[in-house]
Amino acid sequence: MSFMDKLKNKFKKTDTEGVSEKYKTGMEKTRNSFSSKINDLIAKYRKVDEDFFEELEEALISADVGVMTVMDLIDELKLEVKRRNIKDTKEVRDVISEKLVEIYYGDDNESIEKLELNENQLSIILVVGVNGAGKTTSIGKLAHNLKQEGKHVILAAGDTFRAGAIEQLEVWGERAGVEVVKQREGSDPAAVIFDGIKAAKSRKADVLICDTAGRLQNKVNLMNELAKVRRVIEREVPGAPHEVLLVLDATTGQNALSQAKTFSEAANVSGIVLTKLDGTAKGGIVLAIRHELQIPVKFVGLGEGMEDLQEFDAHAFVYGLFADMLETSEDEE
Amino acid sequence: MAFEGLADRLQHTIKKITGKGKVSEQDVKEMTREVRLALLEADVNFKVVKDLIKRIKERSIGQEVMESLTPGQQVIKVVKEELTALMGGEQSKIAVADRSPTVIMMVGLQGAGKTTTTGKLANLLRKKYNRSPLLVACDIYRPAAINQLETLGKQLDMPVFSMGTDVSPIEIATKAIEKAKAEHQDYVIIDTAGRLHVDQNLMDELQEIKANVKPDEIFLVVDAMTGQDAVNVAESFNDQLDISGVVLTKLDGDTRGGAALSIKAVTGKPIKFAGMGEKLDQLEVFHPERMASRILGMGDVLTLIEKAQANVDEKQAKELEEKMRTMSFTFDDFLEQMGQVKKMGPLEDLLTMMPGANKVKGLKNVQIDEKQLSHVEAIVQSMTKQERQDPSIMNANRKKRIAKGSGTSVSQVNRLLKQFDEMKKMMKQMTNMQKGKKGKGFKFPFM
Numbered sequence: 001m002s003f004m005d006k007l008k009n010k011f012k013k014t015d016t017e018g019v020s021e022k023y024k025t026g027m028e029k030t031r032n033s034f035s036s037k038i039n040d041l042i043a044k045y046r047k048v049d050e051d052f053f054e055e056l057e058e059a060l061i062s063a064d065v066g067v068m069t070v071m072d073l074i075d076e077l078k079l080e081v082k083r084r085n086i087k088d089t090k091e092v093r094d095v096i097s098e099k100l101v102e103i104y105y106g107d108d109n110e111s112i113e114k115l116e117l118n119e120n121q122l123s124i125i126l127v128v129g130v131n132g133a134g135k136t137t138s139i140g141k142l143a144h145n146l147k148q149e150g151k152h153v154i155l156a157a158g159d160t161f162r163a164g165a166i167e168q169l170e171v172w173g174e175r176a177g178v179e180v181v182k183q184r185e186g187s188d189p190a191a192v193i194f195d196g197i198k199a200a201k202s203r204k205a206d207v208l209i210c211d212t213a214g215r216l217q218n219k220v221n222l223m224n225e226l227a228k229v230r231r232v233i234e235r236e237v238p239g240a241p242h243e244v245l246l247v248l249d250a251t252t253g254q255n256a257l258s259q260a261k262t263f264s265e266a267a268n269v270s271g272i273v274l275t276k277l278d279g280t281a282k283g284g285i286v287l288a289i290r291h292e293l294q295i296p297v298k299f300v301g302l303g304e305g306m307e308d309l310q311e312f313d314a315h316a317f318v319y320g321l322f323a324d325m326l327e328t329s330e331d332e333e
Numbered sequence: 334m335a336f337e338g339l340a341d342r343l344q345h346t347i348k349k350i351t352g353k354g355k356v357s358e359q360d361v362k363e364m365t366r367e368v369r370l371a372l373l374e375a376d377v378n379f380k381v382v383k384d385l386i387k388r389i390k391e392r393s394i395g396q397e398v399m400e401s402l403t404p405g406q407q408v409i410k411v412v413k414e415e416l417t418a419l420m421g422g423e424q425s426k427i428a429v430a431d432r433s434p435t436v437i438m439m440v441g442l443q444g445a446g447k448t449t450t451t452g453k454l455a456n457l458l459r460k461k462y463n464r465s466p467l468l469v470a471c472d473i474y475r476p477a478a479i480n481q482l483e484t485l486g487k488q489l490d491m492p493v494f495s496m497g498t499d500v501s502p503i504e505i506a507t508k509a510i511e512k513a514k515a516e517h518q519d520y521v522i523i524d525t526a527g528r529l530h531v532d533q534n535l536m537d538e539l540q541e542i543k544a545n546v547k548p549d550e551i552f553l554v555v556d557a558m559t560g561q562d563a564v565n566v567a568e569s570f571n572d573q574l575d576i577s578g579v580v581l582t583k584l585d586g587d588t589r590g591g592a593a594l595s596i597k598a599v600t601g602k603p604i605k606f607a608g609m610g611e612k613l614d615q616l617e618v619f620h621p622e623r624m625a626s627r628i629l630g631m632g633d634v635l636t637l638i639e640k641a642q643a644n645v646d647e648k649q650a651k652e653l654e655e656k657m658r659t660m661s662f663t664f665d666d667f668l669e670q671m672g673q674v675k676k677m678g679p680l681e682d683l684l685t686m687m688p689g690a691n692k693v694k695g696l697k698n699v700q701i702d703e704k705q706l707s708h709v710e711a712i713v714q715s716m717t718k719q720e721r722q723d724p725s726i727m728n729a730n731r732k733k734r735i736a737k738g739s740g741t742s743v744s745q746v747n748r749l750l751k752q753f754d755e756m757k758k759m760m761k762q763m764t765n766m767q768k769g770k771k772g773k774g775f776k777f778p779f780m
Contacts, residue, residue: 058379064560067373131583131611132444132556140476161611163488164481171476185484216586249444253376253560255588276443279529281562304443304474 048081048092056096063321064253065284069291073099100318103291113298113312116270117207117242122200124208124233124240127273128226128263129247131214134275136165138247138301139209140172141309142273147176151206156196157182158189158229161213169211175306179203189213189225190232197236210241217262227266245298247273250283260289274312275301282321361393368412377591378564381419381598389415419594420621424603427458428549428577434467434513434521436546440539440574441554442566443527446582446608448478450554451524452485453608453616454580458520459491460614466520469509470495471502471542474526482524489613492518502526502538506546523548530569539574551576552605555596557584563592564599571600581619582608593624662757664721668713671706711739712749724750 053074060070080086080095117123125142129135136159143153155173157180159165166182173180181196193210200208212229215222233241246269248256263269274283277300286297297312365386372382392411429435437454439447451468458464468486470493472478479495486493494509506523513521525542528535543551553567553576570576579596584607593604607619713721715738720727727750729743736743 058383061373061379062561064376064562067370130558130586132446134444137475162481163484164477167477167480168475175476216583218585218587249556249558251442251556251560251562251566252558253563253588253592254374255376255558255586256560258587276529279442279562280531280565281560285560 048086048089052089052092053078060284060321063282063284064256065321066254066257066288069103069288073103097318100287100321101314103287104314104318105290113271113296113314115243115298118239122205122208122237122240123242124197124200124210124237125243125245126210126212126230126233126241126267127245127247128212128267128269129214130216130249130259131162133214133247133249133252134273134301135159135214135247136168136172136211137304138245138273138275138299138309139169139211140176141301141306142299143172143178143209144176144306145309146207147178152204153178153207153209154196154200154203154205155180156193156208156210158192158196158211159213160185160187160189160192165211165213190229193229194232194236197233217259223262223266226263230267243271243298244269245271245273246295247275248283248286250274250277251279251281252283252285254285256285257288257292260293260295264293264295269295271296271298273297273299273301273309278302278308284321286317287321358394361390365390365393372591372594375589375591376558376560376563376595378561378595378598380564381595384598385415385419385594416594417622420597420624421603423618423620423622424578425605425618427462427605430549433517433519434510435519435550436510436521436523436548437550437552438523438525438539438543438546438548439552439554439580440525440570440576441527442529442556443475445527445554445556447527447554448472448481448485448524449611450552450580450582450606450608450616451482451522452489452613454552454606455491455520455522456489456613457606457616458522459489464520465518466491466522467509467513467516467518468493469506469521469523471505471523472526473498473500473502473505478524478526485613492516503541503545506542510546521546530566530573536569536573543574550578552578552580553596553600553602554580554582555592557581557590557592557607558586558588559592561595563595567596567600571602576600576602578603578605580604580606580608580616585609585615590624597621664713664716664724664753667753668710668721671710708739708741708745709749712736712741712746715739724753 056077057070057074060073061067065073076099077092077095080099081092084091084095086092086095115125117125127135127139139155143155146153153176155169155178157166157169159169160183163185166185170180170182179199181192181199183192183195189212196208196210199205210229210233212226213222215226217223230241230244244267246260246263248259252259260269260272272286272289272295274286274297277283289295290297297314297317299309300312300317302308302310368389369382369386372385373379377385389412392415427435427437439451439454441447455466455468458466468482468491470479470482472482479498483493483495494505494512496505496508502525509523510521512518523542523546525539526535528539530536551574553570555563555567559566567579579600579602581590581593581596581604584590596602597604604619604621607617609615609617712735715735720731720735732743732746732750736746739746
């Protein structure tokens with residue numbers, strides 16, 4: 001079975017199991033037209049030549065995969081094509097997707113996307129990101145997911161800066177049916193989170209999710225504040241935070257790499273939540289982030305509903321990138 | 334170099350051809366390739382890049398460049414002209430309706446910064462144009478969005494109109510205008526919910542609001558960090574609503590902001606304002622030509638000059654120059670000067686605006702700790718008048734007292750004294766030589 005078939009099968013399987021219902025609707029457009037599109041591209045370029053590669057390059061760039069990553073990928077592809085003496089575009093498609101998945105996974109196994117939480121004691125999740133990425137909303141959805149799994153969840157309203165942020169988290173708390181620990185707007189976020197930890201300990205909660213204010217990564221003071229929050233968590237609960245999730249807007253371009261890097265330096269990010277993937281943006285930059293910084297995507301946001309946070313499926317993701325790429329190619333004809 | 338700025342990249346390439354007597358077609362090709370990569374890395378949409386490169390190539394290979402005496406300079410000129418032409422001229426005027434109130438609608442994706450920008454725009458309208466805006470909370474979907482706008486209204490001491498989350502945004506907007514008329518508010522700013530451009534139901538809702546309130550301005554609020562998708566977003570919103578302008582937010586981040594070029598190219602609509610920070614007065618007029626020259630690494634000199642002019646009293650500056658010449662520069666003057674620098678805004682901003690600053694090693698990505706500045710200030714303020722006038726009277730006891738008074742240490746005081754001394758020497762050298770060669774690195778004590 002060729003690689004693309006495997007990928008397709010994998011995708012079909014998830015469909016029928018109904019696990020990724022949202023994935024399906026989120027990427028329906030691309031999925032339906034996939035087989036015809038790939039044939040079109042293959043038909044258009046019988047030969048694997050410079051034009052073919054150029055179009056491929058542009059298509060990947062249009063998915064925000066990133067210039068450097070794309071250049072490397074194209075170079076590798078060219079080499080591979082030469083090595084295997086591939087002349088037919090039909091054969092090259094397997095190589096393309098192979099390489100894309102390879103970029104994502106590197107040498108790691110494929111189980112890196114799971115949330116790493118303690119089984120029988122308190123786990124702490126710290127949620128960070130720039131302004132407007134969707135932190136509070138993602139926390140609401142995550143709380144709901146964990147509650148559904150039967151976990152006792154508490155939220156800490158650590159965004160004490162933005163107007164209305166605490167109220168926003170409270171609404172999500174109500175919807176998900178979980179308690180929210182808060183202080184007044186303008187108070188010290190580290191203190192709120194300290195309170196949250198105390199509450200979580202005394203109520204024997206399974207998971208504490210800490211919200212933080214959005215901050216641009218080049219604001220030194222704010223990044224220092226985040227490092228302090230992390231230190232407070234480390235001090236209060238050994239081994240915590242168990243996850244530090246960077247919330248990333250899928251529409252973000254190359255700056256996402258800088259975000260991932262700087263937030264990691266301040267708070268040691270363990271995973272990414274890729275939000276707003278239900279639009280036309282493809283969030284291809286996570287390939288570069290995974291490739292360069294070894295930070296995996298753990299969840300994707302596919303809508304505004306409570307159920308719209310899904311575990312990341314790299315195969316489906318790469319499939320989506322690839323399918324869309326073919327669509328773009330066709331548009332240009 | 335993933336984090337290398339667009340400016341660096343172009344400068345590096347341009348350096349290769351500057352000084353060359355003649356530019357070959359191959360040179361131009363090589364350079365446009367670099368320009369292309371740099372633009373793509375800056376998130377300019379690939380289709381926009383393609384057109385731009387084509388034009389640059391055509392002009393560069395033509396007579397204009399190849400037969401000129403300074404081909405390198407010419408190419409830079411061509412690139413800059415093309416970028417500037419693409420960005421368009423400055424347009425920051427806000428519509429004024431013939432009959433009050435003027436209605437402004439804010440639209441955009443989730444998390445772009447609509448609500449914050451609504452507050453900032455209201456503040457600007459009041460401060461700069463002496464208007465009295467009414468803010469309207471039409472985001473009935475996102476939890477606590479109304480609350481957020483109400484809090485901003487309180488901070489600004491401005492009225493906010495809301496009807497809760499159970500009334501349709503169309504009705505809220507319509508009622509708000511009636512209210513503004515009745516209460517003589519001359520501007521109405523409608524904050525709408527964030528939505529995806531492919532969400533047809535919600536896009537229809539915006540069209541309906543538009544049809545009902547007939548806004549004089551529709552601002553599309555876009556995150557400056559947006560990648561390739563910026564064209565899709567801008568195109569959809571523009572097609573469906575015929576927007577009148579764009580507000581680019583989060584430009585105070587370290588993004589290269591190529592989205593600005595993309596949006597302008599696909600919509601043809603002007604980018605009017607730029608969000609430069611989280612505070613409510615940090616909405617600035619967007620200067621397209623300056624953005625273009627910033628992209629080229631020529632520094633945002635104009636902004637710098639403008640800022641300096643606005644904040645530095647010319648008479649004071651003359652006096653200072655006189656003092657520098659006569660060596661009577663004291664700590665009092667120093668304090669005053671620092672105050673003026675601070676008034677111009679964050680030092681990091683000033684540095685990035687300085688031409689060539691991004692080329693100086695160590696200056697690049699420099700993060701000036703504003704706290705350091707206040708330490709320096711505290712030290713000077715803890716000095717007696719006599720000490721400020723004549724630092725040579727300083728002794729151990731005085732230093733100890735100053736350190737205590739300013740909450741710093743004696744070594745910090747010592748360091749400042751030494752730096753001040755060096756600075757004075759530098760000044761002397763500079764004024765003596767006028768167009769002097771570079772000394773051993775002039776440094777402000779707080780850097």
